[in-house]
Amino acid sequence: MITIHQLTKQFGPVTAVDRVSLTVNGGELFGFIGPDGAGKTTLLRMVNSLMLPTSGEVSLWGLNPVTDYKQVRTMIGYMPGKFSLYLDLTVEENLQFFASVFGTTVAENYHLIADIYSHIELFKHRKAGQLSGGMKQKLALSCALIHKPRLLILDEPTTGVDAVSRGEFWEMLRKLKHSGITILVSTPYMDEAALCDRVALMQNGNVLQVDTPIGITQGFTRPLFAIRTQHRHEALQSLRGWEYVHKVYPYGETLHYIDHRQGVTVDDIEAYLSVCGIAHQGVQRVAPGIEDRFMELMDG
Amino acid sequence: MKQLQAFIRKEFKHIFRDGLTVLILFVMPIAQLLIFGYVVSTEMRDAHIGILDHARDEATREITRRMAASGYFKIDAMLSSEAQIEPAFRQGRLKMVVVFEPGFSQRLQKDGTASVQLLADASDANTAQLLTGYSNGIIQKFAMEQNVASGAMPSIHTQVRMFYNEALKGVFMSVPGLMAMILMIVSAMMTSISITREKEFGSMEVLLISPLKPWQIIVGKVIPYLLLAFVNILTILSMSYWVFQMPVNGSLALLLGVSTLFTLVALSLGIFISTVASNQMVAMFISMFALMLPTILLSGFIYPIENMPWALQVLSNIMPPKWFIIAIKRIMLQGGGMEYIWKEVLILSGFVVLFITLSVKRFNVRIG
Amino acid sequence: MTHTETVITVSHLYKKFGKFTANDDLNFEVYRGEIFGFLGANGAGKTTAMRILCGLSSPTSGTAMVAGYNVAEQPELVKRNIGYMSQKFSLYEDLTIWENMRLYAGIYGVTGKAFRDRAENLLSELHFLNHRHELIAGLSLGWKQKLAFTVALIHRPAIVFLDEPTGGVDPVTRRQFWEMIYEAAHQGTTIFVTTHYMDEAEYCDRITIMADGKIKALDTPGNLKASMGVETMNEVFVGLTR
Numbered sequence: 041m042i043t044i045h046q047l048t049k050q051f052g053p054v055t056a057v058d059r060v061s062l063t064v065n066g067g068e069l070f071g072f073i074g075p076d077g078a079g080k081t082t083l084l085r086m087v088n089s090l091m092l093p094t095s096g097e098v099s100l101w102g103l104n105p106v107t108d109y110k111q112v113r114t115m116i117g118y119m120p121g122k123f124s125l126y127l128d129l130t131v132e133e134n135l136q137f138f139a140s141v142f143g144t145t146v147a148e149n150y151h152l153i154a155d156i157y158s159h160i161e162l163f164k165h166r167k168a169g170q171l172s173g174g175m176k177q178k179l180a181l182s183c184a185l186i187h188k189p190r191l192l193i194l195d196e197p198t199t200g201v202d203a204v205s206r207g208e209f210w211e212m213l214r215k216l217k218h219s220g221i222t223i224l225v226s227t228p229y230m231d232e233a234a235l236c237d238r239v240a241l242m243q244n245g246n247v248l249q250v251d252t253p254i255g256i257t258q259g260f261t262r263p264l265f266a267i268r269t270q271h272r273h274e275a276l277q278s279l280r281g282w283e284y285v286h287k288v289y290p291y292g293e294t295l296h297y298i299d300h301r302q303g304v305t306v307d308d309i310e311a312y313l314s315v316c317g318i319a320h321q322g323v324q325r326v327a328p329g330i331e332d333r334f335m336e337l338m339d340g
Numbered sequence: 341m342k343q344l345q346a347f348i349r350k351e352f353k354h355i356f357r358d359g360l361t362v363l364i365l366f367v368m369p370i371a372q373l374l375i376f377g378y379v380v381s382t383e384m385r386d387a388h389i390g391i392l393d394h395a396r397d398e399a400t401r402e403i404t405r406r407m408a409a410s411g412y413f414k415i416d417a418m419l420s421s422e423a424q425i426e427p428a429f430r431q432g433r434l435k436m437v438v439v440f441e442p443g444f445s446q447r448l449q450k451d452g453t454a455s456v457q458l459l460a461d462a463s464d465a466n467t468a469q470l471l472t473g474y475s476n477g478i479i480q481k482f483a484m485e486q487n488v489a490s491g492a493m494p495s496i497h498t499q500v501r502m503f504y505n506e507a508l509k510g511v512f513m514s515v516p517g518l519m520a521m522i523l524m525i526v527s528a529m530m531t532s533i534s535i536t537r538e539k540e541f542g543s544m545e546v547l548l549i550s551p552l553k554p555w556q557i558i559v560g561k562v563i564p565y566l567l568l569a570f571v572n573i574l575t576i577l578s579m580s581y582w583v584f585q586m587p588v589n590g591s592l593a594l595l596l597g598v599s600t601l602f603t604l605v606a607l608s609l610g611i612f613i614s615t616v617a618s619n620q621m622v623a624m625f626i627s628m629f630a631l632m633l634p635t636i637l638l639s640g641f642i643y644p645i646e647n648m649p650w651a652l653q654v655l656s657n658i659m660p661p662k663w664f665i666i667a668i669k670r671i672m673l674q675g676g677g678m679e680y681i682w683k684e685v686l687i688l689s690g691f692v693v694l695f696i697t698l699s700v701k702r703f704n705v706r707i708g
Numbered sequence: 709m710t711h712t713e714t715v716i717t718v719s720h721l722y723k724k725f726g727k728f729t730a731n732d733d734l735n736f737e738v739y740r741g742e743i744f745g746f747l748g749a750n751g752a753g754k755t756t757a758m759r760i761l762c763g764l765s766s767p768t769s770g771t772a773m774v775a776g777y778n779v780a781e782q783p784e785l786v787k788r789n790i791g792y793m794s795q796k797f798s799l800y801e802d803l804t805i806w807e808n809m810r811l812y813a814g815i816y817g818v819t820g821k822a823f824r825d826r827a828e829n830l831l832s833e834l835h836f837l838n839h840r841h842e843l844i845a846g847l848s849l850g851w852k853q854k855l856a857f858t859v860a861l862i863h864r865p866a867i868v869f870l871d872e873p874t875g876g877v878d879p880v881t882r883r884q885f886w887e888m889i890y891e892a893a894h895q896g897t898t899i900f901v902t903t904h905y906m907d908e909a910e911y912c913d914r915i916t917i918m919a920d921g922k923i924k925a926l927d928t929p930g931n932l933k934a935s936m937g938v939e940t941m942n943e944v945f946v947g948l949t950r
Contacts, residue, residue, distance in 0.1 A: 075878035076849050090545060090707050109705070110551075118549045122542030128357045129350065140346030141550045173750050183546075199876070202749035202904045203945045228876045231907060231942070243878060268930070270913070273894040276887065289883040290890070292910030293929045321930075331879045338880055 041066050042087070042191070042222070047096035049082050049245075056082040058245035059096065064224065064238075066101075069217045072226040073233045073330070074242030080226035081121055081195050083242075087224065088116050088193050100191065114142075117189030119180050121196045121226075127169030131160055131179055134168055135186060142187030152219070153182040156212050174205025181212065192216065194225040198232065210235045230330045241334055248337040253330065260328035260336055262286070263302065265309055266294040269320035278316040289335070296332060297323075343552055347560030354534065355564060361530065369522045369572050373515070373579050386414040387471055390428055390437040393418070395444035399454075403482055407438070412474050429461045436460045436471045448486065448494055455497040462502035472500045473585070515580045516668045517639065519599065520661035522576065524606050524635050526569045529627035531610030535561055536623040539614075545707065554703050562607050569603040570596075589675030595668060598681065601688050602664040608695035609660070615702035635661045663687045713740040715866055715898045716761065721770035723756050730756040732921040734770070738900065740866075741893050745912030745929075746902040749949060753921040754902050761900070762869060763787045775866040788816065791860035794871035798856030801845040805836070808844060809859055816863035823862075830858045850881030857888055867898040875905055886911050906941040915941075919949040 042064040049057040057079040064070045072080045085091035087098050089105035089112045098105050105112045125134050135157070139146045150157075160175050160182075168179060177197060184192060194213075198206045210232065213223055217237075225236070233239045234253045241248040241256065249256060269275045275295055279288040286298040297309060306323045313320055355361050389407075393400050407413045416434060419425065428434040439457040441447070448454040458475050460468035476498050483496040538544040547557055573596065580586035588595060609631065617623035638652060639661035648656065656662050667684035670676035678685070716738035723731040730753045738744045748754040759765040761774050763783030772779045775789035799808045806827070813823045831837040834854060844852060853873065860868050870889075874882045889899050889911075901912055909915050909929060916926040925932055925948055932944045 075881075076876035078878075085707065088549060090548060092706060113549050114551055116549055118546060120542040120545040122545075124542040124546045126350065126354070126543060127541075129353055133350070133353065137346055137350050138546070138550075141343050141547070141552050143343060143551055200750075202949075203906050203942050204749065204949055207942070207946055229905075229907070230879065231940075273887075273890040276890070290886045290911060291883075292907065293912075335879050335883075338878065 041099075041101060042224075043097075043099040044083075044087070045097045045099075047083065047086060047098060048094045049079075049086060049091065050094040055245050057086070057093075060240075060245075060247050061096075062240055062247060062250050064222065066222050067217065067220050069213060069223045069225070069235075069237045071233055071236035071239040072224070072242055073228075073230060073239050073334075074226075075228055077244075078242040079245040080242055082245075084193050084195050084224060084226060088118050089113055114187075115190040117184035117187065117192045119184045119192075119194045119197055121199070123176060123180065125168045125176065125180055125183065128167060130165050130167050131171070132164040134179060135182055138183040139186045144187050146186065149186055149188050152188055153185050155215060156185070157182045159208075172205075173201045174208065177201055177205060177209055178212075181209070185216070190222065192221055192223045194223065196226050196228065198227055198229065206232075230334060233330045241330075241337060243334075243338055248334070256330060256333050257328050260333045262298050263304060264326055264328050264332060265297040265299075265304075265306065266291065266324050266326040267297055267309065267313070267320055268294050268322050268324075269313075269318060271318055271320075274316075275313065275318050275320070278313070278318055282312055287335075291329070291331070296326075344556050344560055347552065347556065348563050351534070351560060351564040355568070364530070365526060365568055365572070366575075368525070369518075369576055370579065372522065373518055373576055374583075387412060387435045387467070388416040388433060389413045389471070390417040390419050390425070390434045391415060392420070392422065392425070392437055392439045394442040395440045397443075397445035399445035399448055399482075399486075400440040403440075403456075403479060404438075406478050406482060407475065410474070410478060412471075425459060432461075434461070435467060436475070438475065448483075448496065452493070453495045453497060455499060457499045457501065459501050468502055472498075476500075515576065515584070515586055516665045516672070517636075517661070519573065519576050519668065520602065520639060520664050521632070521635050522572055523569055523599070523603050524631050524661065525627075526572055527565050527603050527606035528610035528613065528631050529624065531561055531565050531607055532613035532617060532623040532627055533620050534565075535611065535614035536617050536620045540619045548705060548707070554700075554705060558611055558699070558703070562611070565607060565610075566600075566603060569606075570600065573599045573603070586672065588672050590671035590677060594678060594681075595671045598664065598667050598671065598685065598688075601685065601692070602660065605660045605664075605688055605691045605695070608692050608699065611699045612695045612702070615699050615704075634659050638662070639665055660688060660691045714738070715740050715775055716744075716900070717771075717773040718757075718761075719771055721757070721760065721772055722768045723753075723760060723765070724768045729921050731760070731767070734923055736916060736923065736926055738867075738898055740898055741896045743889060743893050743899045743901065743911070743913045745909045745915035746900060746918070747904060747906070747909050747915055747945065748918035749904060752918040752949075754918050757918070758869060758871070758900075758902050761786075762790060762792065788863075789866045791863065791865035791868040792871075793856045793860040793868065793873060795853070795873060795875055798852060799844045799859065802843065804841050804843055805831070805847075805855060806840040808855070809840075809862060812859045813862045818863050826862060826864075830862065834858060848881075850877050850884070853877055853881070853885055854888060857885065857892075861892060861897065865897065867900055868892070870899060870901045872903045872905065872908070873901065874908055875903075906945050909941045909945075917945060917948050924948045 044060055044062050047057055047060045048055065060083060072083065074080055082091065086093045087105060089109035092106060100112055103112050129137065135146055156178050160178050163171065163175065168176060171179065198209055201209065213225065217223060233256070236253065238250065238252050239256065240250045249259065251259070267275060272290060272295060276288060279285055279297060284300050284304065286300050288295055288297045306325060309323045355365070391404055393404070404415065408415050417428065419437065425437050428437070437459045439459065441455050444454045456479060458472045460472050462468040479496050479498055483494050486494045538547065581588060613623055613626050617626055638656045638659050640656070663684040667681040670680050714737050718734050718736050721731055721734040722729065734757060746754050746758065756765070760767050760772055760779055763779050763786035766780045774786045777785040777789070779786050803811065809827045810823060813819065813827065818826060828837060831840055857873070874885050877885065893899050901908065903909060912929065914926065914928050915932070917924045929941055933939065933941065936944050936947050938944055938947065
């Protein structure tokens with residue numbers, strides 16, 4: 041079990057991580073979700089012992105990354121945000137190097153990575169620099185897993201990777217989870233929250249909420265409407281001028297509308313839109329997404 | 341141990357897979373040595389020389405004839421007095437003057453020994469060196485062929501005098517400086533860049549997280565460059581010896597030992613730079629400006645330290661290349677042994693200890 | 709929003725590098741005031757196509773007309789009439805907001821009073837006029853993005869090319885950014901967005917999906933999802949490129 045208590049990191053006047061407290065259960069796939077600059081990387085680096093906290097504590101199964109960093113480091117598999125493989129070494133050479141450095145061999149733990157590595161084994165004599173983004177990511181994951189870590193820490197593993205590879209990557213993480221490994225992963229993509237067991241929503245060094253993805257969206261209790269129109273700019277202006285509006289904002293190809301009144305209906309909104317002369321292709325009551333809740337939490 | 345091996349193997353792969361690195365490591369030293377060695381043209385045909393023949397006998401005429409016939413020299417002037425020598429050098433008309441002593445032939449026959457003076461304009465050190473070398477060869481060959489009455493081996497004593505540049509700062513002088521410079525580039529710059537590259541690409545984070553110990557990372561980075569630097573030392577020395585006929589008067593083992601010591605200084609400096617620099621560009625700039633320029637300007641490589649202002653002379657004492665250059669000149673040119681260079685060796689060892697201590701202190705097992 | 713006026717016309721566009729065909733018979737039109745999404749995985753050929761449309765590279769065959777000019781024959785005129793913003797590089801960190809604006813305006817020949825009026829107008833709309841003498845380095849990522857977009861509009865280009873404009877920004881800022889885009893589109897600027905983030909694609913009027921150098925699909929996000937019977941653009945993309 042991982043316990044984070046009042047963890048804070050200060051860089052000069054900037055508070056990158058601000059009194060964060062949470063626990064992660066063993067075997068959990070836990071996500072840190074937030075935009076760039078939210079403090080995800082700093083937080084993960086304090087957990088993996090690469091950075092010293094300004095104050096607060098981390099406990100990894102009873103070990104403190106500050107004082108017991110040597111033991112902590114042997115049990116962690118880590119993929120930093122920057123692509124960390126050696127581009128001038130081949131796929132196989134990278135894997136062998138990381139295996140040797142962690143005091144093991146590829147053969148010994150091959151079963152752990154077989155599922156992932158099999159995707160790229162065909163290219164094992166190719167230099168890592170010539171792999172596609174998705175393949176690099178699979179190789180980096182193989183390298184992080186080769187020493188059979190108890191805890192896997194992945195810092196923005198899917199940034200800059202196309203949708204297909206992202207999907208495959210999350211599939212792999214789910215499989216790994218079944219082998220009992222605890223996984224901490226950070227991502228700026230809100231839609232990836234749904235793929236975690238539990239997530240912490242982060243913004244400006246603070247954790248806004250920790251819950252299951254369903255729990256998070258259930259925290260959004262106001263009625264939410266999606267308006268489909270080709271005249272998004274005009275519709276936004278008109279709706280903002282309505283006396284009952286609480287909030288309205290673009291959401292994918294629709295606009296999300298939240299009213300002050302609890303009992304507002306689709307008909308009310310459609311009526312208002314036609315008064316304003318805005319053509320639309322339908323108003324629907326919809327279930328909130330992670331982003332809706334995230335924005336609500338950001339408002340405080 | 342296996343971890344260290346894997347690390348070193350990886351380093352060698354990085355080095356040999358990067359064309360630019362290979363070029364810097366292996367081609368640049370040779371190219372630089374050639375450029376420095378041949379800054380003066382070694383086109384030795386028809387060098388203008390003068391003869392001041394106080395003897396005017398059979399032997400001196402024959403030596404003069406042979407020199408003219410060798411093709412290396414063009415006898416430009418027959419001088420009649422010593423007073424004419426300097427003006428001829430000053431005007432750049434002559435590169436060398438051969439002075440035969442009075443009664444040359446007679447002395448050679450009777451005493452079995454005679455002497456000749458070779459006066460060269462050494463402002464062009466390399467040419468002067470070659471001219472006197474060739475002349476000496478012709479003269480000695482002539483001496484060997486003489487049948488002398490006494491039956492003893494005849495000998496002609498040649499006395500070489502260099503004008504304007506008595507210390508003869510030419511290729512012989514530039515080889516030690518060049519070695520210092522190349523070892524600095526190979527060792528300090530390449531190591532610091534290769535360590536900072538890992539920081540820049542984020543792989544250092546993974547290495548730190550791994551069970552590799554800091555000393556293993558450092559040693560793993562140092563060993564490949566130490567070996568490559570040693571290859572460079574051998575290349576430079578063999579080239580200076582065979583291409584430029586530079587003598588190695590002292591012990592070769594001592595020479596290699598001191599060079600390796602200096603390589604260690606440079607490597608520890610490189611590691612130190614990498615603990616200060618956050619990325620490759622910074623490492624490169626520190627190496628260039630903090631190492632290369634002082635190596636070239638303040639070590640006595642190009643400008644003699646004796647002629648520097650007092651402040652710079654003091655500053656030159658903290659330049660490791662200065663001590664290295666002094667030491668290897670003593671070994672190579674003066675044939676000095678350990679007893680002559682112990683002070684330099686001690687100072688260089690001090691630098692190694694200093695930089696390693698600073699690096700270990702600064703090497704962070706964490707980031708930020 | 710009825711689209712009649714065409715600002716980009718691409719027909720039978722091919723780009724080959726040796727044996728490799730990066731763009732294989734591309735055909736599409738983009739209308740005035742449209743937000744056009746250009747999607748594809750890394751290496752699908754979208755960067756190559758965008759370089760051609762910006763006048764940075766010539767097609768091997770076929771034609772591309774951008775803002776009324778042929779990219780192969782009048783690349784300089786194409787460049788004058790487009791704006792560009794990328795997430796990777798946008799504004800000079802060590803210059804102030806105002807200095808950045810003056811720089812880019814100057815590059816396009818907008819100077820003197822014309823520049824001042826335009827820049828003040830744009831900053832007022834952002835409610836950021838009081839901050840104009842602050843360094844870019846001190847701003848949040850969200851503000852940098854919004855300002856970069858503003859600067860890309862400073863010479864009133866017909867088309868603005870945006871390269872992954874909102875990756876990594878928080879949901880609120882991201883929406884402010886899209887609202888700026890809607891506003892610009894509403895005023896007649898065409899917005900050409902290249903991205904591989906599928907959630908960015910959802911905000912576009914129409915999108916093309918490229919794979920292996922070819923256009924696999926071109927329609928509104930809603931129609932694409934409906935035609936494949938899926939819920940998200942992610943699924944559309946995975947379905948089309950697998």
